Amino acid sequence: MSIGYPCIAVGVADTKQKTCRKASATEEHLSSLIEHNLTALKHIIEFNGQHQIRLFRISSDIIPFASDKEVNTLNWSEQFSEQFQELGKLIRKYSMRVSMHPGQYTVLNSPDEDVVKRAIADLEYHTLFLNSLGVDSSSKLILHVGGVYGDKDSAMDRFVDVYNTLSENVKDRLVIENDDRSYTIEEVLKICERTGAPAVYDNLHNAINSSDDSKSDTYWIKKAKETWKTKDGRQKTHYSQQQMNNRTGSHSKSIGIDEFMKYYNEVEKLDIDIMLEVKDKNLSAIKCILATTENGEIKDLENEWSRYKYVVLERSQEIYESIQSLLQDQSSYPVIPFYRLIEAALEEEPSNTTGVNATDQVWDYIKNSATEKEQDKYQKLLQEVKNEENTLKKLKTYLKQLIKKYDQQDILDSLYFEF
Numbered sequence: 001m002s003i004g005y006p007c008i009a010v011g012v013a014d015t016k017q018k019t020c021r022k023a024s025a026t027e028e029h030l031s032s033l034i035e036h037n038l039t040a041l042k043h044i045i046e047f048n049g050q051h052q053i054r055l056f057r058i059s060s061d062i063i064p065f066a067s068d069k070e071v072n073t074l075n076w077s078e079q080f081s082e083q084f085q086e087l088g089k090l091i092r093k094y095s096m097r098v099s100m101h102p103g104q105y106t107v108l109n110s111p112d113e114d115v116v117k118r119a120i121a122d123l124e125y126h127t128l129f130l131n132s133l134g135v136d137s138s139s140k141l142i143l144h145v146g147g148v149y150g151d152k153d154s155a156m157d158r159f160v161d162v163y164n165t166l167s168e169n170v171k172d173r174l175v176i177e178n179d180d181r182s183y184t185i186e187e188v189l190k191i192c193e194r195t196g197a198p199a200v201y202d203n204l205h206n207a208i209n210s211s212d213d214s215k216s217d218t219y220w221i222k223k224a225k226e227t228w229k230t231k232d233g234r235q236k237t238h239y240s241q242q243q244m245n246n247r248t249g250s251h252s253k254s255i256g257i258d259e260f261m262k263y264y265n266e267v268e269k270l271d272i273d274i275m276l277e278v279k280d281k282n283l284s285a286i287k288c289i290l291a292t293t294e295n296g297e298i299k300d301l302e303n304e305w306s307r308y309k310y311v312v313l314e315r316s317q318e319i320y321e322s323i324q325s326l327l328q329d330q331s332s333y334p335v336i337p338f339y340r341l342i343e344a345a346l347e348e349e350p351s352n353t354t355g356v357n358a359t360d361q362v363w364d365y366i367k368n369s370a371t372e373k374e375q376d377k378y379q380k381l382l383q384e385v386k387n388e389e390n391t392l393k394k395l396k397t398y399l400k401q402l403i404k405k406y407d408q409q410d411i412l413d414s415l416y417f418e419f
Helices: 027-050 081-093 113-133 152-163 168-173 185-195 203-208 217-225 257-270 282-291 298-313 317-326 335-346 352-363 372-386 392-405
Strands: 003-006 055-058 097-100 141-144 174-177 199-202 235-239 272-276
Touching: 003 282, 027 055, 027 081, 055 272, 081 113, 097 113, 097 141, 113 141, 113 152, 113 168, 152 185, 168 174, 174 185, 185 199, 185 217, 199 203, 199 217, 203 217, 203 235, 217 235, 217 257, 235 257, 257 272, 257 282, 257 335, 272 282, 282 298, 282 335, 298 317, 298 335, 298 352, 317 335, 352 372, 352 392, 372 392
Parallel strands: 003 055, 003 272, 055 097, 141 174, 174 199, 199 235, 235 272
Antiparallel strands: none
8 A cells, every 4th residue: 555645745845846827938938847847846756755655646737738739839758858767767766656637627528629629638748748757557647527517427428438539548547536526436437337447536525425425435445446457556546634614625734643544444455545635745645654654663753753843832832842752762653642742733823922932942053153133133023023013924934044044954854934
C-alpha cells in the first residue's frame, strides 16, 4: 500500500508552479514557465522520495495551455526531453507511482461536439506528459463521467461511445471516478463494465452521493477491484474527510488521524493505494504514512516535531510541553498521541501571548546577527503586539524577512511561516 497526495507540496522550497494568461503566452515565456515547472516537479519528487511518499498526482497545469494548440505551439515533449528523462529516472528510483487528474471542463459525454473535442485533446496532452516521463500504464489519468444533461442513460451512452473512439494510449491510462453530484460508484461500475476502464472509488463522494447507504467502503472497494487488470497496477482509491462547518463535499484542512485509522484498519488487507485529497497535502500524507508504518522509530516523530514545534508553541504552551514530554522516551513510538496533540493545537488560533512566545524563540536564531536597527524594529513590533496595537501576522512577516536574510534554513524548512 502507498499513501500519497495531489499536486502541491506545502512547506517545501522551490516547488511552486507558475502559469500565465493567454495574452502573455509567447513561445519564449511558455518555455521559461515549463522549464521552471518541471524543475519544481523534480523538487517535489525528491522530497516525496526522501519521505517515503510513493504516490503523487502531478498538476494538470504543469504545461500551460498544453491542450490548446493555438496558444501553446511548442513541441514541449521534445524540447524538454532531457528533463522528462531525468524526472522519469527519479520516479523509478523512488518506486513512485504518479497520476494526473484532468479538470472539470474535460467532459467526454457533453452533447456539444466542440466540448468533446477539447476534452479528447486534453486527455491526449495528459497521456503525452505521462508517456514523456517513461512511466508504465499503472500511472493513471483520473476522470469523472461528466454531466447528466437531463437524461442520465443517454449521457452514460455518450460517454461509452466517445470512450470507444479514444486512442489506445489514452485508454491504457484512463480510470473513472464516482463524483459527489451526478454519478454514483454503482453507475461508474456499470460504465466500467462497458468500457473496460478501471474504477476509482472515492469515499467522500460516495458518502454524499450514494446509490446504497447500507454498503460499506470496503464493499465498494472490492467491487471496484474487479475492474482493475494486472497492467493497471495496484488498485487506487481516493480518501478524504469532510471539512466541518463548510459546504458539503469540501475537503478537510488536514486528515484527522483517528478517523483515518478507522478507515485504514478496514481496508488494510485490500492491497490498495490511497490518494489523500486534503488541503495540507504532504503534511497529511506524512502523518498517515508514519501512523501506518510498522516498527516506526522515534526519530521520525522528532523530525516531524522540528517542523511543527513553533506552530504548536504559538497556539498552546500546554500542548507544546505535552509533546516535548511525550517524545522523551526514546524507546517508544507514540505516533497516534503525537498527532492527536498536533491536531488539537492546530484547532486553536494563536493569541498575542502565545504568539510572541514563539516569535521570541525564533528570534533567538538571529538576534546576535541582526543589526541594531533591525533589533529596534523587532522590539517595537513585539511591544505593539503585546499591547494589541498591531497584529502577530505583521511581526511574523518581518521576522521571516530576517530569517531569510540570515539564512536560517532550519526555520525556513519548518512549518512556522506556513500557518
